[in-house]
Amino acid sequence: MKFGVVQFPGSNCDYDCYYAIKNILKAPVEMIWHKEKEHNLKGYDCIVLPGGFSYGDYLRVGAIARYSPIMTAVIDFALKGGLVLGICNGFQVLTEAKLLPGALIRNECLHFICRQQTIRVENIDTPFTKLYQKGQVLKIPIAHGEGCYYADEETISELENHHQILFRYCDARGEITREANPNGSLSNIAGICNRERNIVGLMPHPERAMEECLASLDGRLLFESIVIQLKQRQRRKFCPET
């Protein structure tokens, strides 16, 4: 089992993700350089697109990164069922690459916002959320200027119908309210997955909520869910009869 963290020029949460996986999760992880066009991501089980400002977020957030050489391999990996996690800027890149529906636009307040945020777990039927409980309220920080999730009505209802909305911004009691929505996202959407459930994007930063001293441990179960999934998969591979 091995994680890969993609380094785009301008990624700035790459080391945070690397540290969280290696030092907290104690799972194998490597950095993957954006220029590696021929990379086939063989040997990797989960690819993380980290937060930051890939290519300076010039033109439009995530728009240039989507054409980065490594993305050909990432798209291929994702379409073959590999686990892909996009955090913050990574989520933006995933929508630009059309691996996830919708778009992330400028926050309603028009400026960057960094704070501890409560989100509610909406669906646990994914490799990324299986260790959470449905309805569980998590404290996970956000830090973005373009985190307002937007999609047309049809897409939103499809997301709802196929249980693709994984996290919603909520208040401390778990209520989905207007006030609890930090950026104006439709339906308070904080994180979604694709219909096949192997690609997840979310604006909050689980890698910033992995240790006691960092005010919250709630991000840990997301990464631990992935590890458990991968271990089960490995076991199935080696002992098909079980």
Place this chain on the structure above:
Amino acid sequence: MEKFKEKKFWQKWNLTSPEYQLICQALNREPNELELGIFSVLWSEHCSYKNSRSLLKRLPTEASWVVQGPGENAGIIDIGEEELVVMKIESHNHPSAVEPFQGAATGVGGILRDIFTMGARPIALLDSLRFGNFQENLTQYLYSGVVGGISFYGNCIGVPTVAGETVFSDSYQGNILVNVMAVGLVKKGEIVRAVAKGVGNSVILIGAKTGRDGIGGAAFASVQLSEQSDEDRPAVQIGDPFTGKLLLEACLELAQFEEVVGLQDCGAAGLASSLSEMAARGESGIEVEVSRVPQREMGMSPFEIILSESQERMVVVVEKGKEDRVLNTLKRWDLDSAIIGKVTEEQSFTIKDRGHQVASIPLPSLVGGTPVIKREAKRPEGMEKVNHLDLKEIEEFEDYNQILLNLLTSPNLSSKEEIYQQYDYLVQTNTLIPPGDDAAILRIKGSKKALALTTEGNGRYCFLDPRQGARIAVAEAARNLSCKGAKPKAVTDCLNFGAPENRASYWQLEQAIEGLSEACRFFETPVISGNVSLYNEKEGKSIDPTPVVGMVGVVGDYRQVCSLAFKKENDLIFLLGESEEELGGSEYLEVIHKLKCGVPPVLDFEKEKKIQNFCRVMIEGGFLASAHDCSLGGLALTLAESCLANGLGAEVELKSDLRSDCCLFGETQSRIVVSISPTYYEKFREAALGEGIPFQYVGIVKGNRLKINQWINLAVSQLEKSWRS
């Protein structure tokens, strides 16, 4: 050449006639325009400290843990376990007054380059901001521009902005202050120096292409702002945090290479200063060919190329014949690079344009030869009147509820969440105590240690008494750190004053440096780096003298730190230290009584240190639930802030013979409000008595209201509403 003399051409470059004579002597001839331009920027106050140097010598700069004092790009201290802390503060006042967004953004970019130039990874930014009257439209524009600029650059480059101050006062109307501090970490033995040496070694310029922006910016920073300053907008540089980020990562890789001899940021005065300073440090010379400099625009003259302050550029000196690995690394990061010159034996700065020599300046006179100017200092007229305060003339009230709410709403005491939420203060996942507390705490990954960081400065105190104001700034910075459990270690200072030609301003500068020296010596926090910003005036009116102290402290065990928030019902609240009948220079007097007078609070160094040490030992022992420095707004504000942080109330009974307003809002120094669990009461009491620490039981954490004697009785939710409005 005679034409220069006749028209006094040098005046356009802010040089004086005697300075021009010195330049002619150094060259043994008259300078050409390019040479004059180079002298102008290198001999500006911003680059040479010619007005302040004689005073700065008074500051203590040494201690056994100081690895690098003033003189390099940033100061360095050793905190043990092979770990070194690099830090520096710098002003970007004038550019930000003219173009707030880019001015502040490039301030951040510049200070970060000072850190990674030395091979250190930047781990934190702090900003100390001063604006004019909050009600003015201009202030709103400048304020949102500056905050936006810091947010734009700091967030993108991935360095958390973890602490700072924002103060509004009429004194800064027309001349705002934007002081940015950066802190980095580097392993022992991995420091890179900003030096050019080794005859024949290659001088490589890396990063952004050179354009026409920011020409003469350092000289612009060294004159007063005026109505015409808006026309100087081209002297403000444009920031590109994305290139800054690539440069940061690439330089940290280069810093590991043995063939890299020196690394220098291209900051104020562009290539002119970076090349000449590197060579001067290495006691070598540099020859540069301007046509090899990658340019953003067509037809740039040697003058424009050498003096451009285009951002996101660095100079690296590499051993001759070993340039490939460096060039390949830069290519990997998609950064432009070009070999633009070489190190020479003769100590001169030689500039060529397509092979023709266009300037040649002996380095010792250019870099070390700045004339030191000793100015005349004179205490400003009318200080007796300003320092006069008769408390009998100040009305006391029966009920202070509305007054407390008014104070909480005032721009200097209200919540700064709206500001710091625009900064990514969590990236790098080290922030243990975020903005909004006395100081920020950052853990050091792979170590048990943590760093505490703060900035502190009170212009009003310094206006009333610059020496005392500066002493208090140091004491308070140290108290901020001690309240979080850290031991103060070193200072970086940013001295914001008026024009040194003005005798009153010069007196303020002299007095403040004296105060800083005394306090830094006493608290054993040497000044390891800093910046002087003079000419902070508009239309001849100087700002309040504002020395800003940036301080770093070390926590032995990152788990033993303490925030300002009350934690639990029934915890006991104590005041360490004693309140005196002092209101001079207080926020209360200015906000409620519209008075800016009196003398700043008294400061007893010995007592201050004793109380700080005690607080730190109590935190290290795990006895304190909360600790909060009692400063701006006095005891009432301190208690209110501890309540607001967790939404817990407090019942407080102050037993004192002092006037009610002094009790509540006086800003007596050497006071800390702590809360402790009742189980630790005996231990706490014993220790305090044993150490001879003055302390007073004032109440308990309880309910959801803040009650202080018969004076204040307000719901915390009500406090919060005002505080956040």
